Amino acid sequence: MKGILERALREINACSELSALENCRVKYLGKKGELTVFLRGMGNLSPEERPVIGRLVNEAKEEIETLLLCQKERVLKLERERSLKEEEIDITIPGKRFARGKRHPLTKTLDEIKSIFLGLGFTVVEGPEVELAYYNFTALNIPENHPARDVQDTFYITEDIVLRTLTSPDEPRVMEKTKPPIRVLIPGRVYRADDVDATHSPVFHQIEGLVVDEGITLGDLKGTFDLFVKKLYGEHMETKFRPSHFPFTEPSAEIDATCFVCEGKGCRVCKDTGWIELSGAGMSHPKVLERCGIDTTRYSGFAFGMGLDRLTMLKYGIDDMRLLFENDVRFLEQF
């Protein structure tokens, strides 16, 4: 009996596959297995021997069953390991790509700007691109003989209808319809009779901001714009206001911001000044407000305008404006 047990133990432990293990089970515990045969032969034994031997055989049977079970588990684990090893793949082969397009860089920049001004209480409004000369000029306090009205600058459809040269005509449009408090952001496409080159395009985009309320000051314009620039480009950004002139604002200002290429140290982009011209702005001209029926003894306002194309080019380091309108997919996929 002891001999059988030792042999079984040795054989079971040598099994490395489930089939071999099953063979072992049949060999010892199967219908014709050694232990089964042994048990059948018990009838020949004396009544005194039977319980003793019977116990011994049953113990041996249990032991073999346990052994089989343990070895089965071991073999299963080995087999899993083997198959996992076989399934190893080359993880440096490129991944499966899912085609996804991108927003145009102009849209991406505009999205960022919109979200900042949304947080400041501004609502986005849009106006027509083919505009009445009245809104494009007269309502903005641009007199009849102003050079801005020249055919060299403005595309005319008829004497009274033009392609808007700036987004400002939407200021009077908004003010005619809405009573203060007004806080609007006006993005849009504008047109000037410029020939196409690396920095000019007859079609480009502006973003206009207008605030009209009681007690609005030039200091508020400074504070608001400074906040915007810091949110868009980072807290280290500074802004500088210089006096300037626009017919529809008074006082007027040009706003410079720290050059975000060199962070103010001076570089090619900022022509070594450390500053980049970002916006034309000012306090809304009382004639513009009054024309829209706004009481200037009670309300004041400020307005600012920025070139979206320029902001986008500066932000991404794009050196030729034509790329924005050419739409080569190798350009578009970079943003």
Next chain:
Amino acid sequence: MLVPVNWLKDYVDIDTDIDSLAEAMTMSGTMVELVLESGQVIKRVVVGRVKEIKPHPNADKLVLGMVDVGDRVVQLVTGAKNVKEGDFIPVALDGAVLPGGVEIKAGNIRGEDSEGMMCSALELALDLSNLPEWQKEGIYILEGEYEPGTDIREVLTLNEKVLDVDITTNRPDCLSMLGIAREVGAVQGVPYRMPDTRIKNEKGDIKDYLKGISIQEPDMCYRYLGRVIDNINIKPSPQWMQKRLIQAGMRPINNIVDITNYVMLELGQPMHAFDLEKVGGREIIVRRAGDGERIVTLDGKERVLDRNDLVIADANKPVGIAGVMGGEYSEVTSDTRTILLETAAFNGYDVRQTCKKLGLWSEASFRFVRGVYQDLARIASDRAAMLMEELGAGEIVGGVTDVYPNPPKPYYLEVSADRINKLLGIDLTAHRMKEMLERLEMKVAEDRGILRITVPTFRQDVQLDHDIAEEIARLYGYNNIPKTVMSGSWVLGTRSKKEKITDTVRDVLCGCGLYEISTYSFESPSVFDRINLPERDPLRKTVTIQNPLGEEYSIMRTTLLPAMLNVISLNYNRGNEEAGFYEIAPRFLPREIPLKELPDEKLTIVLGTYGDEDFYAVKGRVETLLGELGISSYEFIRAQNPSYHPGRTAQILLDGESLGIIGEVHPDVLENYGIGTRVYAGELDFNLLMEKADSNATYSPLPRFPSINRDIALIVDEDVPAGAIEGVIWKAGGDLVEKIRLFDVYTGAQIPEGKKSIAYSLTLRSRERTLTEQEAGEVMERILGELGRQIGAARR
């Protein structure tokens, strides 16, 4: 405007360095674009005197020049023809550096040593526009005599600072040295000086020379002042004056012309000198031109005028176009003995109209258009006469003839200091404001916070409280105004439905692999032919630009397809294998032609793809978009469109309204765009999409009972559309059909001619109970029965 700093210093003391001055000017509103210094980089370029010119022994086209450069005589080889013995010329010695960083080395040219180079005006980067023709080519010949070896920068004064100043349109009073000096004085808080205008001797009486001046159009000519100078002696103006004119960007001509230009640059008053003997009847009439009246201007060109043009005429004919240019006939020449000096004030609007019509602009018209203040005429006339006397250009005849019908009164306004503080967000006392305004030559009386201000006549831009606020702000310093947070009412920023939908459209289309593009809104009228539009198609009615940059940019687009095809053509022809694009932009549809009101700007989505694509890929994107916008009720119906493939085009209907068209672009159109691959495209109406979009998603419970799947394969006539089969299935299946999925369409072996096999997988489910096999079988029988009856479908 160019402002030579040394000239500016005649009128105001400048204590700071030039860069600080430029910064202070910029920060107070006179933008200094650049501080120029012409000779900054020039090194080892000296005056040489040509001692001898001899032929080059080995080259016909070259000569050898023996040139005294002070410490020695050098041999220089040159190909220039204009150098003569005795000339003074600029010589770049060995190791010299020229503008642009060009380095000059001694060398050997065709066997002869050349110890440097004779320089042309161009090589020294002199402003060629100010040079006489003969100086522009060949070697630059210095005028006058100089010590050989002198640094060229001292001779040509290339190292003086010149400010390039940008004057805003509201400040015509700054278009002169004096105007700038006045600003610098106000900003720096120092006084400025007027130039000397005292004439020492006057002879005779103007009345004996000039019969009279009359202004027929006082609305076009506010003032006309004449002065006569006799015994004119025409010669070059002195070097110092010529140099200043050149530095300020004007070309010296002769003493009389130079003095009028000098005074214009100095004081801002344009002037003109007539040869008085050529002024018929010795009288001046300022009148409108007759229609078709002609005059040959100083530039030798004949100009045809009309009633809208103002002319300076003598008794018989025009002698000048008012404010624009004088006539050639009465031009001052070397024979001129007596001149009539005009200082006048013209209406800028009229001058501008005339300039625009004639395409003729001048330094004078530039200033009149911006605005020349009327009080300046007398001062300028005196100054010019004084200079003519001092420089020996002629004898001043006593008196002036000054026609000045309506001298403007000084402008007066009242502003409260509180109002200014409230506009700017600062807190200055009325007294402090008074002091600032007085620096700007305003007369100010202050009374309990109210400023009563008299504005000088040269500041016609100052009229309102806001104008005063700007003056205070710029003198106080924009940078000293504190940055504040808006204190007004609380305003909520909101996003419109349009914005939200635009955002969703972009998200979905980008998510479906399309890149957003941005294309011009105008294009050529020829695009309609290129996309096969018939002659009478309504899209050919366009908003047309009167003054386009060219025909290719002359109409506002009525369809976005051509721009899309351009972009695809560009990408395809640059070898980009595949790509897909979209744009959201308006189409401009005129309501009537000619335009009486603004056109309809119809926001449209255009899609376009090429490469590994087909019709269903584009259709799928549109379906995905509709799904994302919560639009479930739509229909694709077969459509015909001249730009698209006749068998592969669909119109999309939302509740019966047309959303737009998608399809494969017609091969003829692709050929017109040079595209050698199939293109799928479409245009959708954004507004309809926005109107039908439904963002109110509601929850419906997840199914509680299991579903049963059944596949069916049908044989139908080849032209039966899948949509028709699906329609029958939905209807016959009733509530129990949950989903229909097409999984195979097949024609060929085993399928009879003219038929096709089409296979669907159906999901059946009841909301109330577990469906039995028997119930499922009944539904399928019903469906198959209807399919057979309605469209002759047989089970395969």
